[in-house]
Amino acid sequence: MDMRAPRGTYDAMPGQVERFQYIEEVFKSVAERFGYKEIRTPVFEHTELFERGVGDTTDIVQKEMYTFEDKGERNITLRPEGTSPVVRAFVEHKIYGQAAMPVKYYYKAIPIMRYERPQAGRLRQHHQFGIELFGTNDPRSDIEVIDLLNTFYEELGLKQIEVQINSVGCPKCRESHREALYDFLYDVKDELCSTCQDRLDKNPMRILDCKNPKDQELTKDAPIMIDYLCGDCSLHYQEVKKGLSLINIEYIENTRLVRGLDYYTNTAFEFCNKALSGPSNVIGGGGRYNGLIEEIGGPETPGIGFGSGLERIDLALEAEEIEVPIKDYCEVFVLIADDMAKEKALAILHNLRKSKIAADTEYTERSFRAQMKHADRLGAKYTVILGSIELEKGVVLVRNMKSGNQEEISIANIVKYFL
RNA sequence: GUGGGUGUAGCUCAGUCGGUAAGAGCGCUAGGUUGUGGCCCUAGAGGUCGUGGGUUCAAUUCCCAUCACUCACCCCA
The missing domain is CATH 3.40.50.800 (Anticodon-binding domain)
Incomplete structure (x- = not known):
């Protein structure tokens, strides 16, 4: 019998835990100051929730979920992502009918399980902070969410943060972009990498995000989403950018930023820490998901949120050599x-x-x-x-x-x- | 899921081209100080050399498998 923690998991021992506690305290303080209340949902859900919520063309659903049948023959999946369970709770408790909108929730260092190949900054069980804001499509709420995440990192003392944003539009403008993109990519189909060839029919937008240098070269002049935004989406995006500048949040527009979950609409953003190397330097990311609540069975309600990884934040603190205050156990x-x-x-x-x-x-x-x-x-x-x-x-x-x-x-x- | 690297004491790592090579530093315990920590000195404890198989007279050393870690992909936090 192997008495070690399973692959991709770890024990947080004293010495490490105090660092986590500190990060959690800072997050709680910031989130509550912004008017968010804590919510706690189960670590497992019906598999269908994630299939519908996250989208069944995503890598998460296709190959990364811990799924099993319980003794009552229910199809269960360990939470691979933070947003859909919160949306489910919002819908199940009919909060939309009783609470004044918008409704603001945060969650703190919740376990997230995905069957992945572990490496530095990538685990099979990690922990995420996050917030969800339901009931408004006002661009100022997008700004609030980005501001909150930025404030969180700032108060931890992180300096080498880079904010990237993009708009992925609404289903309507996305369809016209998708068509233009498909036509463009179809001509170079045979030269794309094999995974991107698969993506062409399923989700061509993901090809823009491919890290393969050859694919990047091929798609250099591909039609980009923001050129296809409809009037409303375009205005929304402009307002978000204007607001960020107004509160002095520097950002980089990345027209190829596409996040790995299907539910995003309009604003998408990522926070990288440049002290960390490689693709694991994304310490937080999120976006708007205006169709998700309806998809889960609620009324048409806009929403936006982010997720941020505890372990990667800790790595970033270490990389930037930021001292974490450690309490004394013995006076x-x-x-x-x-x-x-x-x-x-x-x-x-x-x-x-x-x-x-x-x-x-x-x-x-x-x-x-x-x-x-x-x-x-x-x-x-x-x-x-x-x-x-x-x-x-x-x-x-x-x-x-x-x-x-x-x-x-x-x-x-x-x-x-x-x- | 694909392809590299690594796995020796609690920690960081030497070492054996197969045969008295199981080692260092740090840490730990005790003593130097019969009631005083941090510095220094001395001694001691502690290892199935990741695990399982194979080759061999002999394997920690070579081979295979497996597990874990790690790096690059894929993707994400």
Whole structure:
């Protein structure tokens, strides 16, 4: 039996977890400041939700889902993506009928499972932050969503962020672009890479996003989406760009940006961290999905959101050498110098903790010196020393571990000393 | 799913062209200081050399498979 964590998964151990907690706290603070409320949905859903939501031509649905049949013969899939479950909850609870629009949700470090080939920044289970904003198509809501994500990274201290945006239009203008693109690509069909040849019929727009240099050269002059936007979509896109400039968010227009999920309409965006290398430098991305809520069975409702990966954010913090504040677990270490002090030390430890002071003690019969070393390793700011000498006098020695100064404090006043 | 690289102590890594080569540094434990951490010194503990098979008198070393990590694709966070 293999007792290791399965491929592409990992245990977050103390030392790592504190970094995650910090990132989560920053996200919660930013999201709630923007007026978003936390939502928690199941880690698994009916497979059909993702097939309809994410789109069955996507890689995610075609080859990356953890799908199984449960004992009740239900077809179940582990959440490969954050948006559709939130949309499902929104529809199921008929929030559209009872809440004033728009409705704003965030989710925090939720597990996402996809069957992929793992490498740096790519796992089979990773965790995402995200927000979803339902009920408005106002370009200012697009700006809010991008602003929120940008603020999140800014407050983490990330500097090397690049924002890319594009518009993928609505189904109407997308159809006319699709036709023009198909005609253009059909002529060079035989020269495209094999995966792009497959894409030609299914989803030709994805070909523009192909990283293959030869394909990029072939599609250099291909018709681009923004030239085919209808009046409404074009205006929407202009308004979004104008608003971003207004609040000083720098962005790069990437006319080839196409995201891997089918539900996007209009605004699409990605945030890269340039301190990270390779294609795994996308730490967050999202866009508008005006047809999705209807697709899941709700009324026609516009929506927009993003997802951002916890592990990649952490890699970015590391790459940019940003110090993460780490809390201290131990303020006071209670050192037992003689066995006869054990009982008194137990009471002191209890009282310190009851008074909300982080305290710890020694349970093995280690030497005085070893206990001091242990206190040092725990990062204790003070060590309370209790032995037969102190017991007789009714005091403890309080040692300041940084300065090395020690003073006698009566046992009765010890808690007060640290408050 | 495709193609490369790697896998030796808790960590970072040496090493064996098949035969007394199981090693270093850091960390850990104890002592030097019979009641004082961080520096220094000494000693000690700790390894199925990823796992399983094969070749051989002999495999950690060669071969095959497998697992994991890693890099490049694909795609994404």
